[in-house]
Amino acid sequence: MTFSGAFGEAGSGALSGSFIELENVEKVxxxxxxxxxxxxxxxxxxxxxxxxxxxxxxxxxxxxxxNGAGKSTTIKMLTGILTPSGGRLRVAGIDPSRERTRLAxxxxxxxxxxxxxxxxxxxxxxxxxxxxMYRIPDDRFAANLARCVELLELGELLxxxxxxxxxxxxxxxxxxxxxxxxxxxxxxxxxxxxxxxxSKARVREFLRELNATRGTTVLLTTHDLTDIEQxxxxxxxxxxxxxxxxxxxxxxxxxxxxxxxxxxxxxxxxPPIEVAGARFVRAEGPRQWLAFxxxxxxxxxxxxxxxAYPLVDLSxxxxxxxxxxxxxxxxxxxxxxxxxx
Amino acid sequence: xxxxxxxxxxxxxxxxxxxxxxGRGDGPVEEFAPVLGGSLLGESWRTYRMVxxxxxxxxxxxxxxxxxxxxxxxTVTFFDFVVILLMFGQVRGLGGFSxxxxxxxxxxxxxxxxxxxxxxxxxxxxxxxxxxxxxxxFLLRPVxxxxxxxxxxxxxxxxxxxxxxxxxxxxxxxxLDVEWTVLKVLLLPVMLVCGALIFSAVMVIGASxxxxxxxxxxxxxxxxxxGNTLLQYPPSIFAQDLVRGVVYVVPLAFVNWVPALYILGxxxxxxxxxxxxxxxxxxxxxxxxxxxxxxxxxxxxxxxTGS
Numbered sequence: 075m076t077f078s079g080a081f082g083e084a085g086s087g088a089l090s091g092s093f094i095e096l097e098n099v100e101k102v103x104x105x106x107x108x109x110x111x112x113x114x115x116x117x118x119x120x121x122x123x124x125x126x127x128x129x130x131x132x133x134x135x136x137x138x139x140x141n142g143a144g145k146s147t148t149i150k151m152l153t154g155i156l157t158p159s160g161g162r163l164r165v166a167g168i169d170p171s172r173e174r175t176r177l178a179x180x181x182x183x184x185x186x187x188x189x190x191x192x193x194x195x196x197x198x199x200x201x202x203x204x205x206x207m208y209r210i211p212d213d214r215f216a217a218n219l220a221r222c223v224e225l226l227e228l229g230e231l232l233x234x235x236x237x238x239x240x241x242x243x244x245x246x247x248x249x250x251x252x253x254x255x256x257x258x259x260x261x262x263x264x265x266x267x268x269x270x271x272x273s274k275a276r277v278r279e280f281l282r283e284l285n286a287t288r289g290t291t292v293l294l295t296t297h298d299l300t301d302i303e304q305x306x307x308x309x310x311x312x313x314x315x316x317x318x319x320x321x322x323x324x325x326x327x328x329x330x331x332x333x334x335x336x337x338x339x340x341x342x343x344x345p346p347i348e349v350a351g352a353r354f355v356r357a358e359g360p361r362q363w364l365a366f367x368x369x370x371x372x373x374x375x376x377x378x379x380x381x382a383y384p385l386v387d388l389s390x391x392x393x394x395x396x397x398x399x400x401x402x403x404x405x406x407x408x409x410x411x412x413x414x415x
Numbered sequence: 416x417x418x419x420x421x422x423x424x425x426x427x428x429x430x431x432x433x434x435x436x437x438g439r440g441d442g443p444v445e446e447f448a449p450v451l452g453g454s455l456l457g458e459s460w461r462t463y464r465m466v467x468x469x470x471x472x473x474x475x476x477x478x479x480x481x482x483x484x485x486x487x488x489x490t491v492t493f494f495d496f497v498v499i500l501l502m503f504g505q506v507r508g509l510g511g512f513s514x515x516x517x518x519x520x521x522x523x524x525x526x527x528x529x530x531x532x533x534x535x536x537x538x539x540x541x542x543x544x545x546x547x548x549x550x551x552x553f554l555l556r557p558v559x560x561x562x563x564x565x566x567x568x569x570x571x572x573x574x575x576x577x578x579x580x581x582x583x584x585x586x587x588x589x590x591l592d593v594e595w596t597v598l599k600v601l602l603l604p605v606m607l608v609c610g611a612l613i614f615s616a617v618m619v620i621g622a623s624x625x626x627x628x629x630x631x632x633x634x635x636x637x638x639x640x641x642g643n644t645l646l647q648y649p650p651s652i653f654a655q656d657l658v659r660g661v662v663y664v665v666p667l668a669f670v671n672w673v674p675a676l677y678i679l680g681x682x683x684x685x686x687x688x689x690x691x692x693x694x695x696x697x698x699x700x701x702x703x704x705x706x707x708x709x710x711x712x713x714x715x716x717x718x719x720t721g722s
Binding site: 103104150153154155156157159171174175176178179181183185188190192193194195199203206207208235 | 462465466469472473476477549551552554555556557558559715718719720
């Protein structure tokens, strides 16, 4: 809770006045299951279980969690598709579920696995529909389209039927479609799923540019942590419908109690290095790996090694964030099991 | 703010109203606001035309296939009528009705049903969208959801059924021996439009049920397609309980039986009072209002369960 910790801890009564704000938002689904021939058992699933956070205008936030953690449900509530079962929710001062169509003018949504483009028609026809559907003024539409076409390199694709586009081209097309009406907020659900490295890089570059020049607020859910690393200063981790972490990406390491690695190249093969504050991991010829806590500084460890051993080279490796998050989910899993014997 | 929750709420709402105006200048928000408050019907019609237009353009990319399906749609419905023709080759009358009279009944209900099917038929296929969750995309747009769903997969080939219905109707009218009055002449188009509205309303109510039970499409079909088949024949050949049900429970009889029997100069079915001959518009309006309410309830349920 580093970034918006103050908001989270302030609890119910106070409203921070953030651009996007959630306060103890809940979503409970009742699931009916067959239990015998006619009898049905009703059970409750708490997809989102009391989430509070605020996002300021112009922020770019990553929203991550395993499948079924409640990410999509949160996004659906933020867009007004779903009505929350409890709590308070505002986007740009609008209650999404009550004024869904009004909110629609101010948000753009891209579902990575679902295109809003018209399959059999040229790409530009889908944009023309957006133009009319959102009642975008002609000059603004022309300007926005020109901008998207340039930055997303869509020029040659405008006359191509969408069914003939590659996955990466279609994704770029979808992102453009979501931005033609100048939304203040852009929700992206898995925007780089299934894309090749080049397409991923292009999409990320575009989003970074959009956020920097337009100040568009971006909320991004993804399984690809590189997206987050490259785009978001702030990340929220959700699991079992609860917010597990909200803060800077770097802080995840501390929260996950991860370790960094120091890779040391010595002049020759030597017995395992022993210095204070670091732990020997393994050796391969003259190269040795040492681990030390992510929260600690690398300097004293490096100094100690340099003072006592003949060094050729050394480098510090950041822990794999994926491993950190996996560890985080795992811990919760264990905690839950221990809590309910 | 915590001590004055009511005040906080008010301030928040005001902020919400002013927010977009000051933030976006001459944006589409203000342009859109009066539309929302103004006419939902107008906005629905605008949306319907846009989406249907896109589907027509989509189908036109496969011209040959479009021509073929239009032809087959026309043929299939025409063979429907050939069955009646064959029947009259064997018998003189059907339940006391002559061939031109049956053709009149057939033509009126087929035209009405064809119009409803052309404009609203896609609603029956909404179940798949609800199941797959692709309905969500419609909810993200600033236009009415019902218009989007109704225009989804809009297919001009369904025009085949309307054409066929009109053809049979004209045929019936030519052969028919009826004393036409001004009232009867006026009643005919009113009856066709109201019939289309009643069928449409039933389709919307059926689609609303899909939000709760995704298998409800079968039940709806029995009322729409089944109802259409029923109304193609004179009421005198059916059991009176069934006729009463069609008059008083699901008011399909007002599509054509009640007004058509008046035009044909025959007694009204199931003993309905004489004034009901002109009640079709009223019945149509009531059905549409009920359909609107059902749709709203269904959509609300979807948005709180996520189906």
